[in-house]
Amino acid sequence: MDWVYAIVYGIVEGITEFLPISSTGHLILTGNLMGVPWSKEVKDAFEVVIQGGAILSVLVYYWRDFLKIRHLGHDRSQQTLWTGVLVATIPAVVLGLAFGDLIQAVLFKPSVVAWALIVGGILMWLIESRRVQPHVQAIEAIGVRRSLMIGVLQCLALVWPGFSRSASSILGGMALGLDRPTATKFSFYLGVPTLGGAALLNLIKERELIFGEIGLLNVVLGAGVSFVVAYLAIGWLLRFVSTNNFKGFAVYRVAVGVLILVLIATGVMSNGSLA
Numbered sequence: 001m002d003w004v005y006a007i008v009y010g011i012v013e014g015i016t017e018f019l020p021i022s023s024t025g026h027l028i029l030t031g032n033l034m035g036v037p038w039s040k041e042v043k044d045a046f047e048v049v050i051q052g053g054a055i056l057s058v059l060v061y062y063w064r065d066f067l068k069i070r071h072l073g074h075d076r077s078q079q080t081l082w083t084g085v086l087v088a089t090i091p092a093v094v095l096g097l098a099f100g101d102l103i104q105a106v107l108f109k110p111s112v113v114a115w116a117l118i119v120g121g122i123l124m125w126l127i128e129s130r131r132v133q134p135h136v137q138a139i140e141a142i143g144v145r146r147s148l149m150i151g152v153l154q155c156l157a158l159v160w161p162g163f164s165r166s167a168s169s170i171l172g173g174m175a176l177g178l179d180r181p182t183a184t185k186f187s188f189y190l191g192v193p194t195l196g197g198a199a200l201l202n203l204i205k206e207r208e209l210i211f212g213e214i215g216l217l218n219v220v221l222g223a224g225v226s227f228v229v230a231y232l233a234i235g236w237l238l239r240f241v242s243t244n245n246f247k248g249f250a251v252y253r254v255a256v257g258v259l260i261l262v263l264i265a266t267g268v269m270s271n272g273s274l275a
Contacts, residue, residue, distance in 0.1 A: 002214055005036050006222035010050055013222075014229025017054040017195075018188060019237060020124065020167035020249050025113045025256060032110075032269045042213045045206035049219060052199035053226030058188050060227075061234050077140040084144050088151030089193045095155050096198075103159060111271050113162030114260035120163045121253030127171055128245045134179035139186045146176050147186075154190065165191065167253075170246075180241040188234065
């Protein structure tokens, strides 16, 4: 059954990684409802590693844009963009290295994730309801200072598991004057170093554990499915935000958060530490 679990995990990761609905929350639900028999350490490592497939989909989807890095030496707009991406990544890297283990030990529980989904959904609704006219409509125009602020806001997903990295970076960008497509695209870009680095580091550290219990083929299968589904999700989300707001996602987040709390209250799901 390992290959079935790998496919399902890949589908869930691919759909939820870039949508502002928390991949963490959905992977928790998936693992619990399916009764995945893997050890806690293996599930954690596998979930992080298959993020690599989702990140690869960003590189493929925007391959023409990423090729512009060749002109970094003399293109000021590219210099500003990638300096901004780098600066925005720093807060999450510093916070993760310094407090990542402590955050997992104390806060990584289903109830915490559920409340993060609910509160994030409410904030999403409020931001959309009080939306000011955006004045930044291209990622090259975001600037280093605004990028850093988005990077700081992205850390909310790290200190509050379940809030969603995509949600915090997209909502943060919108609150800072980016239009929805620009905030969404910058969130994709920001995920490359943030999630890509985490996936690579986890694969190196936990390779014997993952490959020993799940097997190389199942890891590749999960990452491959994640890549395909995430690629489709990126295209869909970009089309969606061009003509719609995020209020539907806000309602969905609250519903999933409430569902998790109900499952905990009825004993279907344990509220023990996920770390």
